[in-house]
Amino acid sequence: MKRALTLLSFGMALALASAPLLASGNADNGKTKAAACFACHGADGNGVDPQYPRLAGQYNEYIQEVLHEYKDGRRNNPIMKGFAATLSDQDIEDIAAYYSALPTKLDSLKGHVQGD
Template sequence: MKSVITLSLLVAVLALSAPAAHADGNAAAGMKKATSCFACHGKDGQSIAPNYPRLAGQYQNYMEQALHEYKSGQRKNAIMKGMAAQLSEQDIKDVTAYFSSLPSKLSTLKYHIQGAKEMGASN
C-alpha cells in the first residue's frame, strides 16, 4: 500500500512539474515559427491592413480552433488553408501562444464598427 501511495505522489509531482510548453505552447518558439504570418498579420500581431485580423492578444484557444478549421477546410480561405496545412499540432500551439502573449491595441470597439461614428459615437 505504501508503494502505491508513493507512486501516486511521484506521478502527481511529475505531472505538476512538466513544462507548460507542450500543453499551452511556447511563445518564444512560436515567434520563430510565425515568420510567414508576419507578412499579413505583422510581427506585433497588429496586421498590415484592415482586411487581415489582428492577432495580438487574441484568445489562444480561439486561434487554435481557427487554424484547425482552416487546415480541415471547415473555414474557407485558400491562403490560410495553405498556411495551416504546414503546421503541426505543436506549431499551432506555439504560434498561437506567441500571438496571444502580445499586447492588444484594441481596448474598445470605437471606430472599429462600421458606421459607429455616424451613429453618434463620441470621440
C-alpha cells in the first residue's frame, strides 16, 4: 500500500511538472498575436533576411522556451526582449502554435550554418 501511494504521488508530481510542456496554443490566435513578428520573421515564418531566424516549422516547445528566455532575460537581445516582455504565457503558446504549424522553406541547413 505504501509503495502504491509513493508511486501515485510521484506520478502526480510528474504530471504537474510536465503540464507546461503539454500546454497548447491556438494557431489562429497566434497569427493575430504574431503580427509584430512579421516584419523580421515574415508572416509565413520564412523571413528573407538571414539575420532573422526562420520560425516556420520550428518545434513548438522550442519557440515557447526561447520566448520565455527573452522575456525573463536568460537570452539577451534588446529587440526580442522588448517584444517578449509584453507577451503572456497564453500569447507565447499561441504564437508558438502558429509558427510551428507553418511549412518551412528550409529543406537543408546547407548555406544556413556559419562555416558553410
